[in-house]
Amino acid sequence: MSMDRRKFLNLSGLGITSFTISGFIPTIHNQIEVAPIVAATWDAGLAANLAAWKVLGAGGKALDAVEKGVMVTEDEMNCCVGLNGNPDRDGHVTLDASIMDHEFNCGSVAFLERIKHPIAVARRVMEKTPHVMLVGEGAQQFAVAEGFTLEPDQLSDDAKRSYEGWLKKSEYKPVINIERKKALSQLDPSLMAPHKLSNGEWNHDTIGMVALDRFGNLSGSCTTSGAGFKMRGRVGDSPVIGAGLYVDNEVGAVVATGQGEDVIRVAGSSAVVEQMRQGKSPSEACKFVVERIRRIKKEKAKDIQICFIAINKKGEVGAFALHKGFNYAVHTNDGNKLIESSSLD
Numbered sequence: 001m002s003m004d005r006r007k008f009l010n011l012s013g014l015g016i017t018s019f020t021i022s023g024f025i026p027t028i029h030n031q032i033e034v035a036p037i038v039a040a041t042w043d044a045g046l047a048a049n050l051a052a053w054k055v056l057g058a059g060g061k062a063l064d065a066v067e068k069g070v071m072v073t074e075d076e077m078n079c080c081v082g083l084n085g086n087p088d089r090d091g092h093v094t095l096d097a098s099i100m101d102h103e104f105n106c107g108s109v110a111f112l113e114r115i116k117h118p119i120a121v122a123r124r125v126m127e128k129t130p131h132v133m134l135v136g137e138g139a140q141q142f143a144v145a146e147g148f149t150l151e152p153d154q155l156s157d158d159a160k161r162s163y164e165g166w167l168k169k170s171e172y173k174p175v176i177n178i179e180r181k182k183a184l185s186q187l188d189p190s191l192m193a194p195h196k197l198s199n200g201e202w203n204h205d206t207i208g209m210v211a212l213d214r215f216g217n218l219s220g221s222c223t224t225s226g227a228g229f230k231m232r233g234r235v236g237d238s239p240v241i242g243a244g245l246y247v248d249n250e251v252g253a254v255v256a257t258g259q260g261e262d263v264i265r266v267a268g269s270s271a272v273v274e275q276m277r278q279g280k281s282p283s284e285a286c287k288f289v290v291e292r293i294r295r296i297k298k299e300k301a302k303d304i305q306i307c308f309i310a311i312n313k314k315g316e317v318g319a320f321a322l323h324k325g326f327n328y329a330v331h332t333n334d335g336n337k338l339i340e341s342s343s344l345d
């Protein structure tokens with residue numbers, strides 16, 4: 001049975017009364033139609049949401065929305081996402097991305113070089129291979145076989161400037177993004193590439209996106225160039241299903257940004273979903289896991305940032321961060337807005 005046919009039958013089981021033949025656009029009883037919503041990390045999420053909303057607002061699927069949405073950021077002059085991002089300590093940009101749909105299908109790529117849209121490759125991994133994750137050369141080989149262009153191995157002007165700044169000290173420890181005013185004064189701005197829509201203090205970020213479509217289905221995506229000036233081969237949380245991203249269509253969808261190692265340690269996004277399953281609201285669930293990370297990190301929690309955004313099956317969105325300064329963008333039928341996240345400080 002074809003996928004479309006199966007979905008048709010499933011939807012009829014939910015009380016859908018009629019279909020237009022062209023494109024199987026469903027006509028749905030008012031009581032079961034869901035108002036779509038999409039949320040994405042940071043201020044870059046505003047532009048990403050607009051692309052996602054083109055899909056969702058036209059009655060499209062959450063999976064398509066979260067892929068199209070974050071592709072916008074992958075194309076931007078952004079310090080921390082896509083091929084314009086900061087390189088590793090050897091001067092190469094390496095990308096991590098993952099995507100997950102409402103049926104536990106998921107795909108990811110890690111340590112991928114010279115491919116403009118890792119999120120689209122992650123989706124191909126999900127849809128065209130029996131695997132969940134491809135890394136490095138193998139991921140690149142797969143991408144090229146799938147028709148993706150191999151881009152030149154070169155840095156954007158911003159990334160080159162940042163990398164040259166970093167090389168002056170070549171500190172082993174990746175400098176973490178901290179948006180707190182106190183910490184900003186301690187950071188050397190020459191080490192930072194300007195974030196497209198921010199103030200220029202950024203070192204790493206992830207565009208993470210979660211969405212609910214009119215069919216009531218959830219999906220999520222995330223994509224990043226990871227920690228700037230990381231060790232070659234370092235992979236963060238973003239391509240690790242359950243850590244940087246998790247979707248359970250009965251409960252909710254969650255994405256993370258911040259210090260990837262500490263998100264992996266607690267299977268962060270999956271942990272947030274489990275808290276929502278126990279009845280917590282999206283922001284309470286995010287807070288619970290952020291608190292767990294603070295307990296684990298003890299004193300060192302002051303040196304890292306961790307942020308989650310979550311959406312539940314009812315279309316409620318929430319977020320929580322370890323420290324001040326995290327914001328996220330939410331697009332509903334009422335428009336697109338940037339929201340300041342609550343945090344532990």
Ligand code: ASP
Nearest residue numbers: 204205206226236258260
């Ligand atoms: N979580 C990403 C990583 O560790 C970076 C970030 O979101 O700031 O690779």
